[in-house]
Amino acid sequence: MITELPLQNLPNANQGLEAVFQAYGDFMFVVDEEGTILEQKSGDVLQLNISAQKNIHRKIQDLLPFEAGRQIVDGLSDLRAKKIAAQVEFSVSNISGKSWYESRLIPSVNRQVIVFIRDITKYKQSEEKIKIQLDQMAALRSIDLAITSGIDLTQTLSMILDYTRNHLAVDAASVLLLNLQNQRLEFAAGAGFWTAALQHTQLQIGEGLAGQAVQKRRVVHVPNLKTRKTDLLRSPFFGRENFMEYYAIPLIAKGEVLGVLEIFHRSTLSADQHWTNFLHTLAGQAAIAIDSAMMFKNLQYTNDELTLAYDKTIEGWSRALDLRDKETEHHTRRVTDLTLRLAQRMNIPDSELTHIRRGAILHDIGKVAMPDGILFKPGPLTDEEWVIMRRHPLIAVEILKPISYLIPALPIPRSHHEKWDGSGYPNGLAGEDIPLAARLFAFADVYDALTSDRPYRRAWSQAAALEYIRENSGTHLDPNIVSLFIRMMTE
Template identity: 45%
Template sequence: GKVIGYITLDRFSGAAFEADDIALVEAVASQAAVLIARQRLHLQTEQRARELAVLYEFSRQFERQMDPEHIAQKACQLAVERLAATYAWVGLVPVGEIRLYAAGFHHREMTSPIHHLSQRAFPVAQTAFVHRVLRAGAPLVVESIRDEALLTAEDRQVFEGLGANRLIAFSLRHGGQVMGVLLLGDSGEQREFVERMRFLQSFANQVSVVLENARLFADTRRHLEYMQSLHTIDMTINASLDLDVTLSVLVRQLLNQLRVDAVSVFVLDSHTNLLSCRIGDGFHTISPTNERLRLGQGRAGKVALTRQPIYLPDLRSKPPSSAYTAALVHDEGFVSYYGTPLIAKGQVKGVLEIYNRTPLHPDALWMEFITAVAAQAAIAMDNAVLFQNLERSNFDLRMAYDTTLEGWSRALELRDAETEGHSERVTEMTLRLARTMGITGDKLTAIRYGALLHDIGKMGIPDRILYKPGPLTDEEWKIMRQHPVYAYTLLSPIPYLREALDIPYCHHERWQGQGYPRGLKGEQIPLAARIFAVVDVWDALSKDRPYRKAWPQEKVIQYLQEQAGIQFDPKIVEIFVRLLEEGA
């Protein structure tokens, strides 16, 4: 029932058309209508097939393409080559931003992407018309660039320079997310170009889908890179208690992942409430590590005081508060700033600052990453403080231990004036000999404690035996030889002295097994006790005693060498004699 055309019959004679003539014409008209309808349907089918082929080709080409600008440029080429557009232009909006930039352009007269016409395409992003399209959502059609009220004079000049009479513009959207604008220019030679709005909208929709897929891929890849970066920082924190090492890794990760120009980290001294820059990277003319700020002073001081991030998209819009902040803008050329507090266990530990020489446009993923890094930095600072406090406590505790042991040693010497200075001398010489034999670390500390307390067991010997001026009886010697056992009984319940028991308990053992209290022989005797036994006899023979004068050094050495393999470990005697000769 739809009218698709008409046939007219003219006769120059006055005779009327007969019924048969009219019937014939009607039959011809009916057949013509069928033929025209079939032809139109065929043409529409072919056109639809071509359109579907374009959509398929576009989809196939971008199955693995994840670069938004490459997608935009290819979409423009397809629109011109397969959709009969005079030119096509695509502008994109970066994630989290409101600006639009020219990402793709193609013109039927262009022979390469750097054709002179492409230079005319850049100003399109600044026209009021494309920003109206960006906000509108629905397609906008301009039938005549010269007469269209939607175009300002400046817009009209830009579009006329591209050589098209009509415009069709689509907002590229997906899932409520505005991604950009597709602009198609038409010279007006083919009226059906505008009439194919439904297909052109499908083409624009497909461009939007491909761009969204590319963004999702980019976000996923960026998220994975951020996770790897956080893992690297976490591994550094776990592997090192050196805050400078951790902050250095953290700053490099921020520079690499966020593509920012400079990063600095301020550490807060909780005693003075002063912020000092611990590390800075990316600065060309100034050194932020010289900066000291009070709470509330400068940007970092305000971040720490308010415990809230500060984002300044344009540093040039605010007057500088100090020579340092002025230099950041004028000498370094920084434009944008982001600062966030470093908080651990409810306490501000410092401030993380980010500077960039171009505008920063943080998106949700960017903010999520910087928040996680800030948390890690705060944990690293808290760990460093805890470690420093622990080291200080351990040092104080070790000093207390040493002082106590030295006090015990002096107390023993006060009971026996004849051996005054003996413990200090044998301790020093035993440590020298142990170091010469390659002993270090905790083992050396245990030897020191053991040497200081080597006669601690004599506290259990009665004074009548300990101070007896004449020779001891067999029964008295039996009691005297119990002092190593008393030392073991006294020291073994003390955990930090258990490693030091070898000398007090075993320094009277002999190499051939005639010693006491257990009659150990050879290497059954702990090494520390074997070392000390040589030094103990050397010191006793080298000093005056009430019952004899000190022996000359040569005689002492001769005695030690004679007792090597009998009373002493021969290897240790050899090393000790060499040490004495080198010292002499």
């Protein structure tokens, strides 16, 4: 339903402006282009301390703090130049903290400007809270990535402490880890300290503030360290830190206390519930990081132990062969060392060197199946005996292939008797079809055989052995490696 008002009851322009003024709680001014106040309507923005009286003919910029007034002047200048509304934002510090204001400058008739000033503190505080939350989420994401990527624990803890200081606005923070062997809390990482006061910390459970946090499994908070008799204050170095407020948060993962996160500040903290919640979140992330690092360390230790056991087993097999065949005793150790040296010269990665080493140690493992009459025959083998002897590389494959961790080491036991020209055994491989590890091993095997005493001949000199290797380049041995091997042996 539309109500028609009598013409005489309609408000005039001035009454309309006054009605607008009364409808809002903002400050409103009518100024000229230079900022001289012509009219004023006081709002509810008491923090600006602008009197409702005696402001006519004064400059609006003179009523505001310097920086706010300067922005108003800049806004008036922009408005004169562009003839469109301008908007500025400024803050004012007061007893309760910081207040934010938005000022809109709108051109009016007769070259006048209407200036609205509105308190937007609540909006800015909401923006700031959202920004803080986003920053905190980003920080937690970075910590998660550090934990899952297996970065060194010290680096992860340093990252957590940096985020703790930045996002909680505290002066210093440290992490003490619980040593499970001696049940003591030991310094692991710190940030923001002026001295080395805490770097040698060793506390028993229940000792000191951090020890109490572990013992009681709850946060220990001291609003003013200077009024408490604590072990911390007994340290002359700690006294120079001038800390006041303190928190100790136990780091608990899977029900086990792993350490303590300590927070230090040199004045009183303004800790609201959001601050406290994020503190506990960071402590939780630190506990997860420590637990993950301990699990990884234990897994690595177990893996190292297992690898050591594997290698000892392999060496035991090799030793058994040496004991059986006195003629080639220590041959395996020598050819393994030579093969690894040559592989390092060719810049083969360390991960592959492990497999080359194992393959070299086990190169003759197939001979365990050779009859003694053939293996220890003092004279030349017959053609039938050679057929049996040449099966030992294939026997090695049958022995080792079921052992998964030894599969990468198979190229040497299987192919160390292959020759570059294809005349070797058991598969008659030629050239680069022969695995590189087997080609490298061939140099060590030939060289050691020639330079070792045998019942049927004396050891050759190094010069004679290297000359033989040079002569067999391209037939028995890889011609691309010959010069490298000779240079290695003569340097």
